Amino acid sequence: MGLLQPDPFLNELTSMFERNRDKGSVWVTVKRSSMKSKSQKNKMATAGEPVEYRCLIRATDGKKKISTTVGAKDHQRFQASYATLLKAHMAALKKRERKDKKKGVDGDRKDGAGSTKKPKRV
Amino acid sequence: MVYVTSWDEFVGRSVQLYKADPQSTRYCMKYRHCDGKLVLKVTDNKECLKFKTDQAQDAKKMEKLNNIFFALMARGPDVDLSEVTGKEQMEAQPAKKGRGRKQ
Numbered sequence: 125m126g127l128l129q130p131d132p133f134l135n136e137l138t139s140m141f142e143r144n145r146d147k148g149s150v151w152v153t154v155k156r157s158s159m160k161s162k163s164q165k166n167k168m169a170t171a172g173e174p175v176e177y178r179c180l181i182r183a184t185d186g187k188k189k190i191s192t193t194v195g196a197k198d199h200q201r202f203q204a205s206y207a208t209l210l211k212a213h214m215a216a217l218k219k220r221e222r223k224d225k226k227k228g229v230d231g232d233r234k235d236g237a238g239s240t241k242k243p244k245r246v
Numbered sequence: 247m248v249y250v251t252s253w254d255e256f257v258g259r260s261v262q263l264y265k266a267d268p269q270s271t272r273y274c275m276k277y278r279h280c281d282g283k284l285v286l287k288v289t290d291n292k293e294c295l296k297f298k299t300d301q302a303q304d305a306k307k308m309e310k311l312n313n314i315f316f317a318l319m320a321r322g323p324d325v326d327l328s329e330v331t332g333k334e335q336m337e338a339q340p341a342k343k344g345r346g347r348k349q
């Protein structure tokens with residue numbers, strides 16, 4: 125797929141996580157990069173131009189590759205949406221185990237929640 | 247290559263690794279939903295640090311490390327990290343206070 129804008133990248137990453145739910149892994153690599161080839165960098169160095177760096181984010185599931193870059197100005201917005209995306213899709217990780225007790229309490233809470241909320245409104 | 251077992255050690259060493267060579271250090275995470283496993287890796291092609299987990303609480307810690315690396319890589323290795331970690335605490339505290347008073 126190649127280089128995308130941050131928002132399309134996040135959409136693609138979402139579907140990549142979904143495609144690999146039952147089988148497969150997702151890799152995300154983050155790296156500081158100038159997005160220029162070595163010869164370009166050398167040219168700029170000899171010309172005395174400052175080399176600008178951005179943060180390059182690449183993702184793959186072994187079949188498809190997508191990438192995007194974020195700069196100093198927009199990385200905070202991106203990292204917030206990235207964090208919510210990860211939270212939504214990393215659901216297979218184990219919660220702290222308090223097996224039987226929790227299940228019972230959860231069931232009671234669901235039943236109790238409806239009845240406790242209603243009196244508040246009245 | 248051995249997995250680093252302590253999270254704090256992993257964070258400390260990986261940030262150190264990045265600061266020593268910002269241009270060639272990369273931060274990689276691998277997530278496998280069907281096995282519920284998460285592996286984080288930081289390497290500069292000479293040294294490699296890895297952290298493996300299957301715990302949801304470590305995903306929260308990872309979020310903080312993500313923020314650290316996004317800041318370090320987008321803004322540069324000299325960025326003030328206390329700013330990144332400090333902001334989160336600032337945001338979390340007022341929210342808690344608000345909830346407590348309302349009820």
